[in-house]
Every structure is written in structure tokens, then in C-alpha cells.
Amino acid sequence: MTTARRTFHSLRYRNYRLFFGGQAISQTGSWMQRIALGWFILQLTHSPFDVGVMAFAQFAPYMAFGLFAGVLADRLDARRTVIGTQAAQLVSASALAWIALGGFAEPWMLYTIAFINGTVLVLDVPSRQQLTYRMVGREVLPNAIALNSTLFNASRIFGPAAAGIAYGFIGAGPCFLLNAVSFFAVLLSLFLMRTREFFTLEQFERPEILRGTREGLAYVRHQPRMLVVLALTLVISTFSFNFNVTLPVLAYTTLHSQAVVYGILSALFGAGALMGALAAAALGRASAKVMVAGGALFTGAELLLAPVHSPLLAGALLFLTGAGFTAWSANSNATMQLAAPDRLRGRIIGIYFYAFNGTGPFAGLLAGWLCARGGTELAFLVAGGAGLLATGVAATRLLRRRPEPRERLVPAEARRAA
Secondary structure, three states, X not given: OOHHHHHOHXXXXXXXXXXXXXXXXXXXXXXXXHHHHHHHHHHHHOOHHHHHHHHHHHHHHHHHHHHHHHHHHHHOOHHHXXXXXXXXXXXXXXXXXXHHHHOOOOHHHHHHHHHHHHHHHHHHHHXXXXXXXXXXXXXXXXXXXXXXXXXXXXXXXXXXXXXXXXXXXXXXXXXXXXXXXXXXHHHHHHHOOOHHHOOOOOOOOOOOHHHHHHHHXXXXXXXXXXXXXXHHHHHHHHHXXXXXXXXXXXXXXXXXXXXXXXXHHHHHHHHXXXXXXXXXXXXXXXXHHHHHHHHHHHHHHHHHHOOOOOHHHHHHHHHHHHHHHHHHHHHHXXXXXXXXXXXXXXXXXXXXXXXXXXXXHHHHHHHHHHHHHHHHHHHHHHHHHHXXXXXXXXXXXXXXXXXXXXXXXXXXXXXXXX
16 A cells, blocks of 8 residues: 555545544634634733633533543444534534624633533543544554544644634634634534444443443553553643643743734644644554654654744744654554453543543643743743653653564554544
8 A cells, every 4th residue: 555545544434534524624713713712811811821721711621521521432422422512612612703703702701611612522522532433443543543633733734824814804703703613514524424334333331430430440550551651641731732821922922923923833833743643644553652752852842942032943843843742642542542442442532531631720720820930931841841751751661561563453353533
């Protein structure tokens, strides 16, 4: 199989093509909203710490409910659940557009909507990952995960760039409205899917919430490689992946720039992330070596970003940061999913994303506090240093256990997306 065919292998499945197309539109709108929301709260309050409060509101639901989301994903029909969560996000985006266009937005309103949207995403994320497996099956799952990441980060280029330009000319409200409209594309793709073409799951008893959660945690506890991947994910997501806080402050305070520069910087991170995701898709399998190398590039480039006051150099380093991020995240995600049996897949996905997002409330407050105390210089210094140290420790545990298998992973008894 040629590199090009291997890279886009998942697109041979009709259901995945539909989902990919709908997500291409919806994710672009979502990135417009993320960029506009961060800048909007900074303009309303002029406080880097309040941007951290916004992050707290967005991720608090993960901390409260994230461990149980995987059990729900195992109990519920993945396609129907995603239809519900996407419709709910359409409503929350419409509410943001209403208060912004009406000119009566207050910070507490934005925090409340962010919390509600975060609650919806707690269930949306593992359900979309479960749906990915149903669309492509186990053998092609690593490629689908990487393509999902490719799509997510391609939209991370166009969405922020469009948001930066649109915000400068027409303000936050239209950015939120465009995001609301974009959800119709993914809803249409979900309704057009042929459920008879889904890959089947092994038969298993639908788990109870508490007992099912304990069962998932017990399984992970006896998988040493899973524990290392989760520990690395926990550290990097807590200390190093807080760009929803640090990037608007970098553009607004450190570089003394406008919304368009913020959009361009975010787009450059997305461009790098797209390159990393395409490389992961072409690889076609989960690799511990690539995961560790990606983590080192991601956190190392972030450390170098700390003293930077030039928009051009900041953009170049953010490109490298993005490439490392997706090389790390796509491989850690696939590693966890491929090690999970069908009966526990939703729970393993839920545990992984709990490690990724569960500390988000405190991570956002920490990043906002660091920016308020020592600017983005201090925030990036802590982020890069902590992440690089954790990557080094994980490398000693993952790469010494056994050599990387050369053969491709094949069916045996899967999931992700963003």
C-alpha cells in the first residue's frame, strides 16, 4: 500500500467519510468559537486570571463526571448519543451568539455557558471515540484516530485565522453564530449513516455506573504500560496544554498585538499539529517511540517559547509545539484504545480523557495565575519544564520494556476523536 493510501485508509468507509466531512465543517466553527471566547473574556475583564477562570468553568465537568462518562458510553448507543451531544452544543453556541450580539454579555454568563458546554463534552468525547471504532473497526483504528487528529488540527488552522479576522471586523457574536450553524453539517452526516455497516462489538452485559467504573480502573491498574501513558498524559495536560489561557495572553499582553495576531499564532500551532497528525496517520500503528519523541518536541519547544517577545519566532516555535503535540497525543490515544477489550473500551477511553481533561479546572487557574504573576514567560517555563521532565521519565519506562513490534496491528477481538 502506498503512503498516500495508507494515510487516508479510513476514508474507504462510507460512514467515516460522512462523519469526516461533517466534522470538517463543525470543527472549524468550534475553533472560531474557542478563539473568539478567549479574546472576548480578556476584553471584558482585562485580566489573565479571568481567562483561567473560563478554563476552570469549561473543564470542571470533566473533573466531576469524567470518570463515569466511559461507563455511559459503554451503556448507550454511540451514534444516538453523539446526535444528542452535537444538538446540545448547537444550543449552547446559539446562546453565546444571542448574548454577544445583544450587547449584554457579562463574565458570569460566559462562565455558565462554558460549564454547560463542558458537561455535554464529557459524554460527547468518549461516545465519538466509540463511534469511530464502529465505523472503521480495530485494524484501521490507529489510522482513523490519526485522521481525526488531522481533521481537528486542520480546522485549528482555518478556524482561528477566520476568527481573528472576523473578530476584528464584526466582533465575537458572529463567530459564535457561525459555530452554531456549523453543527447542522455534523448532524446531517450522523443521520445519513448506514448503521448496518457498523462493525459489531462482542456481546457483553451493560455495566452499572459505579461497578463499571471500578472494573475499568481495576483493568488499567494491572496494565503497566497503560499506567505510564496515563501518568504522562496527566502531567502534560495539567502543566503543558493550557493554550486556551496562555495564547490570548501571549498575543494581548506579551506581544501587545490584536485579535488577528492571536488568530495567526493559533493557526500556526494548528499547522504544526496537522503535520504531526498526518505523520501519525501515515505510520498506521501506535508507536511508543513516536509518542515519546512527540512529547519531547512538544514540551521542549514550549520551554524555548518562554523568553520570546517576537511574533515571528513565537509562531515558528508554536508550529513545532503543535507538531510534537499531535505526534504524542495520537499515539498515546491509540495505545490506550488498542489495549482495551470491547467490553471495557468506553471506560478505558473515559479514563484516558479523564487524565487528559480532569485536571483542566486547576490547570486553567494555574496557567492564569502564572501569567498574572510572571507573564507568559513564567507560564511557558513551568509548562515546558514539567512536561519535558515527565516525558523523560516515561521514556525510561516505555522504551526499556520490550522492542517495538514491527508488524502492523491486526484484528483480534476500538476508538478516538476530538
